Amino acid sequence: MIAVAQVAVPAPLPQWFDYLPPVGGTLPPVGSRVLVPFGKRRLVALVAGHAEVAESAALRSIEQTLDAGLIRPELMQLGRWAMRYYGSAPGEMVNLLLPPALRRLKSFRPAAPQWLSLTAAGRAAEARRAPRQAEVLGWLAEAPLERAELLDRGASAGVLRALLNKGWIVAGDAGAPRPPQPGPALNAEQRAALAALLRARHQSASFLLAGVTGSGKTEVYLQAARALVRRGRQVLILIPEIGLTPQLIRRVESRLGFPAHVYHSDRSESERLACWQAAADGRARVLVGTRSAVFLPLARPGLIVVDEEHDASFKQQDGARYHGRDVAVMRAHLLGIPVLLGSATPSLESLNNVEQGRYRLLQIRRRAGTAEPPTWSLADLRGQRGALESGLLASMRRHLDAGGQVLLYRNRRGYAPVLMCPACGWQADCLRCDAHLTLHQSVQRLQCHHCGATRKAPPRCPDCGEPDLLALGAGTERLEQDLKQQFADVPVHRVDRDSMSRRDEFARLLEEVRRGDPCILVGTQMLAKGHHLPGVTLAAVLDVDQALFSADFRAPERLGQAVCQVAGRAGRGDRPGQFVLQSRHPDHPLLEQLRRAEYLSFAACLLEERRAAGLPPSSALALLRAEAHQAESVRAFLEAAAKLMQHDEIEVSGPIPAILARRGGYWRYQLWLQSGFRGPLLAALPAWLDNLRSLPHARRVRWHLDMDPLEI
Ligand SMILES: [Zn+2]
Ligand SMILES: [Zn+2]
Numbered sequence: 001m002i003a004v005a006q007v008a009v010p011a012p013l014p015q016w017f018d019y020l021p022p023v024g025g026t027l028p029p030v031g032s033r034v035l036v037p038f039g040k041r042r043l044v045a046l047v048a049g050h051a052e053v054a055e056s057a058a059l060r061s062i063e064q065t066l067d068a069g070l071i072r073p074e075l076m077q078l079g080r081w082a083m084r085y086y087g088s089a090p091g092e093m094v095n096l097l098l099p100p101a102l103r104r105l106k107s108f109r110p111a112a113p114q115w116l117s118l119t120a121a122g123r124a125a126e127a128r129r130a131p132r133q134a135e136v137l138g139w140l141a142e143a144p145l146e147r148a149e150l151l152d153r154g155a156s157a158g159v160l161r162a163l164l165n166k167g168w169i170v171a172g173d174a175g176a177p178r179p180p181q182p183g184p185a186l187n188a189e190q191r192a193a194l195a196a197l198l199r200a201r202h203q204s205a206s207f208l209l210a211g212v213t214g215s216g217k218t219e220v221y222l223q224a225a226r227a228l229v230r231r232g233r234q235v236l237i238l239i240p241e242i243g244l245t246p247q248l249i250r251r252v253e254s255r256l257g258f259p260a261h262v263y264h265s266d267r268s269e270s271e272r273l274a275c276w277q278a279a280a281d282g283r284a285r286v287l288v289g290t291r292s293a294v295f296l297p298l299a300r301p302g303l304i305v306v307d308e309e310h311d312a313s314f315k316q317q318d319g320a321r322y323h324g325r326d327v328a329v330m331r332a333h334l335l336g337i338p339v340l341l342g343s344a345t346p347s348l349e350s351l352n353n354v355e356q357g358r359y360r361l362l363q364i365r366r367r368a369g370t371a372e373p374p375t376w377s378l379a380d381l382r383g384q385r386g387a388l389e390s391g392l393l394a395s396m397r398r399h400l401d402a403g404g405q406v407l408l409y410r411n412r413r414g415y416a417p418v419l420m421c422p423a424c425g426w427q428a429d430c431l432r433c434d435a436h437l438t439l440h441q442s443v444q445r446l447q448c449h450h451c452g453a454t455r456k457a458p459p460r461c462p463d464c465g466e467p468d469l470l471a472l473g474a475g476t477e478r479l480e481q482d483l484k485q486q487f488a489d490v491p492v493h494r495v496d497r498d499s500m501s502r503r504d505e506f507a508r509l510l511e512e513v514r515r516g517d518p519c520i521l522v523g524t525q526m527l528a529k530g531h532h533l534p535g536v537t538l539a540a541v542l543d544v545d546q547a548l549f550s551a552d553f554r555a556p557e558r559l560g561q562a563v564c565q566v567a568g569r570a571g572r573g574d575r576p577g578q579f580v581l582q583s584r585h586p587d588h589p590l591l592e593q594l595r596r597a598e599y600l601s602f603a604a605c606l607l608e609e610r611r612a613a614g615l616p617p618s619s620a621l622a623l624l625r626a627e628a629h630q631a632e633s634v635r636a637f638l639e640a641a642a643k644l645m646q647h648d649e650i651e652v653s654g655p656i657p658a659i660l661a662r663r664g665g666y667w668r669y670q671l672w673l674q675s676g677f678r679g680p681l682l683a684a685l686p687a688w689l690d691n692l693r694s695l696p697h698a699r700r701v702r703w704h705l706d707m708d709p710l711e712i
Helices: 073-085 092-097 120-124 131-142 147-152 157-166 188-199 217-230 242-256 269-281 291-295 324-335 348-355 390-401 476-486 503-514 555-567 589-596 599-613 631-644 678-692
Strands: 002-008 017-020 033-038 041-053 064-067 115-118 169-172 205-211 234-238 261-263 286-289 301-307 338-343 360-364 375-380 405-409 418-420 438-440 445-447 454-456 470-472 492-495 520-523 536-541 578-583 620-628 651-663 666-675 702-707
Touching: 002 033, 017 033, 017 041, 041 073, 041 092, 073 092, 073 291, 073 324, 073 678, 092 291, 115 120, 115 131, 115 147, 120 131, 131 157, 131 169, 147 157, 147 242, 147 261, 147 503, 157 169, 188 205, 188 217, 188 360, 205 217, 205 324, 205 348, 217 234, 217 242, 217 301, 217 338, 234 291, 234 324, 242 286, 242 503, 261 269, 269 286, 286 291, 291 324, 301 324, 324 338, 348 599, 375 589, 390 405, 390 536, 390 578, 405 555, 476 492, 476 520, 492 503, 536 555, 555 578, 555 589, 555 599, 578 589, 589 599, 620 631, 620 651, 620 678, 631 651, 631 666, 631 678, 666 678, 678 702
Parallel strands: 205 338, 205 360, 234 286, 234 301, 261 286, 301 338, 375 578, 405 520, 405 536, 492 520, 536 578
Antiparallel strands: 002 017, 002 041, 033 041, 033 064, 115 169, 418 470, 438 445, 445 454, 620 666, 620 702, 651 666
8 A cells, every 4th residue: 555645636527636745755745735747737736635545557646745735724624525515526626725826837926015105296286187096196195005905996007107107106015004093883782793793702603793784784893803803813804796895995994904905806816816825824914805715724713704695696606616605604613713694684594594593693773873774665667657757756856956866776787678579579589598688779789698699789670670679678778878868967877787897997986976976876786785875865676576476486585685785775874765666566475575574574484485395495405407409418317317316315306497498509407406404415415426427418418516506
């Protein structure tokens, strides 16, 4: 027998690979970054374990140990757990645990973070003619900032270069730490939440902080972070969306007196490496990042916070399909530290964990400061020509005239979701998906929002030649156009993926909106995500009806979350807010419930319904998804797979067509594997997945397992 390293190689294959120690060297410890020959390639890989195997001529040697023991045992354990739990290829561990720069063959040095600050000339300068330069000067007047942070806030590299050339700003170090600013006084519920959290600082404990929108959850995170940093601990804060980082790190900086380190995919590889190293050696005291940051090394871990824990962006949709929130909970458990999940609209999963006694509930029922919850009304769309009905227009006018801002949420981008011929009934459909094409009028194109296919909008009906085609329904583009006509005197800003294709545009817009002048914001869910816009006094969700009748069992939960989040944008400042919800089914029980109750009792009803139906989170669910150009192959594969799963405690249903049964020319089906408890599912899946690979159709279809799926 001979000692080998079991190596996780970044390849989509279901196993570790055995390697001998480097020639003339010793076996690198678990967690080492190594260079290995793999087929004809050389790859950077991770040592995941050690084993003894029979000697064989086929064994190859590790070419070089690059960093011995780079990844701590705790993270290796987390990585192995995640691979097993989510049924992922072991090689995915390399992608999760190493930042991109460390996955390369070429050695890489992180750039030292570049700090920019105002010079005396910069302080005196007036850049009235160059508003973008003036904006940067304004930010730097408060404190020196990292170059990457300025880019995050929407400054362009060109603007920074211009300011450097003028001698108005200089690059250097961060300068002396600034005294932390005292935050607002906490109210009794905030104080109780903070105290409970700090009492648990030496143990693994999971908390759900459910605080109504505008209740000052962030203030609780920040004060907890301050207390733990003072005791020499690190705090990791996960957020769902890159767009939320500037807002948060500005607050970290003002409350704690030092900057947060930021980790997300828009940062350059060298910036990410710098952050990763600062986390690993403990220099980074507060880390802020999106889901991949849950795998950052921590030298002195003290607390993990998951903000907006209900947000679906925490779930990765390809490769290792992990859920950042759930990995955070497991990680805190392995580290023996507390984890705090925060949301105004917690997921049913987390509420179920509270009921089961796994999480402790901390509640904040009142808004912070003097802000009151917005008043609600349900607008009946029956008999109205469209979302911009007279009642809403009148309310908007009133709020704008009073100096308020208006936020309209519509979960549809483009001009119109359907283009049809009134003469023969033809509709513009995607040739490769079961879906209508959306008309984007500004570019005169039809676009499929599922596969991305686009074509020119036809000038007349391709079937009968009718020249006057009908655009049905209204997306954000059409609403923006109509609003600009109705409200010529105020700016109308559209916020969706088309109008805000560059993230800095969104950051800049938010800056502008926070200055508080009356304006109208109309947009998709980008708008509903946790942004603090104190000037908004009227918020509305336009036409929710599609979500009321969805086949997705999670649709009511998502609807409730979107509605409460949008409502929560209104009246966060010192003026009272109003919220309007539009529907053609104002008597629908879900809307009635939402209107009458606050979110937690609404969610309790949904949880009861899920339980009655045996759906997650009252049961564990995994999907085996498969797709191919021939529906027949997909069904045959899944039928064979279903036969292989013989387990008393696992119920197998399907093949069931996905909600969008054909996408991009692929037929999509799935098997549902359900069990009352997670245990049997986790125990049975690895061997089953292994067996699937030898099924006759396994190579003809694309397939993967999705544990705890969010989409069906
Ligand atoms: Zn026609
Ligand atoms: Zn399509």
